Amino acid sequence: MSVYKVLRERVLLSEVISKFVALSRKGRNFLGLCPFHHEKSSSFSVDDRQGYYYCFGCKAHGDVVDFVSAIEGVSHGQALELLCQQYGLELPKHFEKKANPLEQSLKEVLEKACGYFEAQLETSSKALEYLAHRGLSRSLQKEYRLGWAPEGTLFAAHMKSLGCEPSLLQKSGLMNEKGQVFFQRRITFPILDDKRGVIAFGARTLEGCMPKYLNSPETLLFVKGENLYGSCLRKVTSCLVVEGYMDALTVISQGYSAVACLGTALSPEQLFKIWKSACEPVICFDGDEAGQSAAQRASLMVLPLLKPGFSLRFLTLPLGQDPASLMNSAGKEVFEQYLKTSQPLCEFLYQQVFSSSQVSTPERKAKALRTWREYTALIQDPDVRFSYQSFFKEKFYSFKPRFFEKKKAPLMPVHIAPKEDFLGYMLLGFLIHKPSLVDIFQEELAQLFLDQDTLLRRFCDIILKGLAQCDEYDIVSFIKTQDPDAFEAVMNKSFLHLRTAMTLNFEESCQYWMRLFHEHQALSFSCSPYPPKELHPGQEKALEPSLPL
Template identity: 40%
Template sequence: MSLPPAFLDELRARVPLAPVVGRRVKLTRAGREWKGCCPFHNEKTPSFYVNDDKGFYHCFGCGAHGDVIRFLTEQEGMGFIDAVKQLAAQAGMEVPSESPEARARAEVADTLQSLAGRAAEWFQAQLRSTAGAEARAYLDRRGVSATMIKDFALGFSPESRTALKTALKDAGEDKLVEAGLLGRSDDGQTYDRFRGRLMFPIRDRRGRVVGFGGRALGDIQPKYLNSADGPLFDKGRLLYNLDRAGPVAHKSGRLVVVEGYMDVIGVAQAGIAELVAPLGTAMTETQLALAWRQVDEPILCFDGDGAGQRAALRACLRALPLLAPGKSLRIATLPPGEDPDDLVKRGGAPAFEVVLDAALPLSEYLWRSETEGQDTATPERRAAVRQRLKAHADAIADPSVRALYAADFNARFDALYFARPERPPRQAFVRGARYVAPLAGASPALRSRGPGARTASGEVTALLAGLLTHPGLADRHGEALAALPMSDPRQAELRDAILSALALSPDLESDALNADLVRRGVGGLADATLKSNRLRFSFTRRDAAADATARDFGMMVDTIAARTRIELELETATARFRSSLEDSDFERQQALLAERVEIDSAMMRLAESLRDD
């Protein structure tokens, strides 16, 4: 849904940021601003500031920055539209609808959600009644406390085909069917969908009831039954308990995915709150995306039996095409025959923490699943293992992650199956007139430096000098400059201090910026940078035209970023060729070597064209 920029601007203007942030962060006055401990990373000394006048927050510790909408999406895990709707309701504003059809769909959803909420309250009342005695006895046997029953709004559906239909008869049978609360037989008769079951309300990210899961108490199949998919409920697009676990996960940096409702509740009762569960199905791409909105590496912790481990592997394979830099999974394996609820009953939260601490990275889990316990006595069987590993790597869409997985699998495969006696390292050789990096390791430049370390410190010095001279350059190019790896930690420290200062006070001029840096303890670095800069580009001169400085500064940042990317890809390609000795990998390495030569030449030409004579 696309919203008019004017509406969003008005919303930000009407809703003060500090009260919203203050619901999660203890803020104190600091002049015209508020300060507190950052909710995005653990800290003891406050470095998180909220500026109501300008409508943004900023952390000088981790760099978190945004407005009131972003705070709700990043800190509370809400979707953009959900955050806008919540703020609009607070401000007394109506969210514009895209069309009459969209408005009609929203009205239907609101009506159905209201019915689901009423049903949840009715189910809770039934659990407390005489009819709910068997369900209460079951919860007592499972050790579920009264507090958990209340917190998770557990309920009971009586063994009746018409009890709920009668209780909500004013809504009309058609609406109750649409809400997934009634079923309809072939002859058109309606009946209560849930009968004789312990009821688990399922909420969306905003905490609204949108469906139910029902567990049979007697010998009824299926054991678990969900609301029917419809306009309100889609089991593949929801995670049980995400509304409660999401804010906790944002703060702790950990989200754990378990199999069932009772696992979530049992572990929460032991004191670990950041758990969610899929709704009786394998993890879907949408559910993975929901988990990644909360943390970068969710932990899958499925049951230790064969079915649980197969479910974990299916989730891993489904995640492969979606992997991106920094976004992955970890997999925790429970003791055989135990689920999370059993484990915490036996050993409490510490026993579960031990399992989580031993969680494997996704790449390690896939490697073990394909190599441990496999019969690899023949070349054909080893080839099959290698083919499966290659298929896993090939499934990854992101080229950099795919290349690194392939290189890792190839190197480990060769080390496991083709270990050879020690011998002198093979030297670089020539095929025709083509150069190949040494097979015993990466080229000296790459071996001694991490990716991006070839970024020339002199050029970075010029960029920093330009930023000190023309702070306004950060408006357009600050994000790209922040992403540049810097091999000199002093340059990185100065760069971060400059961008932090300008994030808090975007209108600082050069002299004011330098004074601010002195207060931050990096004034000496700033002075040394200005004095040591020997590359006289247009953006390092105070009297240069604004258009020229912005254009030339951007060209320099983009060129350095391109060279950083090539260095990373060349390191990966060299490792891959060293493992495979395949012509295709050789050709890729050669192409990247040529590209690096070209980018170095382009950098020299750019420097010459920008240098002030």
């Protein structure tokens, strides 16, 4: 009899799934919220008779092995191995891998060390008090197998009594070549592999010595940049990526899924592991300079790896705060509010490149544009790269291509036909209402895209002619005498749309006109006759320039 058939006979599917999903019986089946996508009503059905689950929302389906593989983020072979271990079944021979004898010996040594550290934690009142003060319950400490590494001589004597050779202690990262014990008088955090086996340790001192945190050296089993610490990587809708062990455990204690990247550098290998569980993990590094620099490095590291549906979000914490300190000092509700402010990767990158200080001069603006092009060129997936280019146009010019918008009536009074140059009337009409701006923007006026032989082209030429013949205070009279009909048409068609803008001060007027100018150029280039909704003067965002001056 195949192991698959034995599993389906011995293991109730609902028993396995109920460890991850709250199920309720409905008729012969069970129903619950699907763990593979976000939903508010139960569409995830479990049938014990057939040994089969099915989600009517995202169409996820399969048997017990499929479920464990998906929820734990492991291969089918690994899922089968986990189930066989859990239910005492013999793994088929073709699934068994020839174990490296040295690897197996190192794992055994590390497991013995972890058990010893766990037992020692019960004897250290100082460590227990510290963990309780940090808000970690005893049940959480036991679940994540926290321990205490005592004096090195005690540890060495204990491991010797268990028959562990010094050479194995060295190769497992527990002792250096001089025979000195690596972890002493520190709280220990075991780092596990995909099969829940101990492969290394992290440790924190309570005595103020440096470094505060210490990781195992790299070994045959452990490569720092390829492993993570935290909640078991299973399918979740969201996952926080933090720097340290205490950050991860504190966040986990409040019901979140979190992993620590064992420092401040997120590697591609670590990200691929996280993506198996969460498509858009949230980078939540410390609010200090080092943490924010690490977040910026992560934003660049991920660009060549982006693919449709897989990205990062970024949460910027207050200066001097880390996830654990913010959670403990402000509480879960405040932390949740901060979490809602997390930015998608595109917004985070744009903010880094085009902050006001970065584009305060034409030269800096040109440099920022070049930097953005270099960043988007790093994106390998053509669809994602195109989406980033479209995002830039929308953000930089406050321009939304028509195919991204819902088909709604344009936000304009009915007396202006949609095919008229709506923004052109606003641009030129605003200069008549604010003649002090004319001299400032004469270069932009000369570059304005306007169809030849139109009223607006003729009106713009008159303004440029007036600049050469009179000052700003006489230019309105000059235009009015040169072409009264054009003057009246521009004033009538722009007045209703500029009533709110008339109250702006000089600096705000400059910002508003420049935003109209960039929007007009983009729309003219794309031949789109529709104005964007946010440029309506009656709306709040109309006063926010997309390009800092």
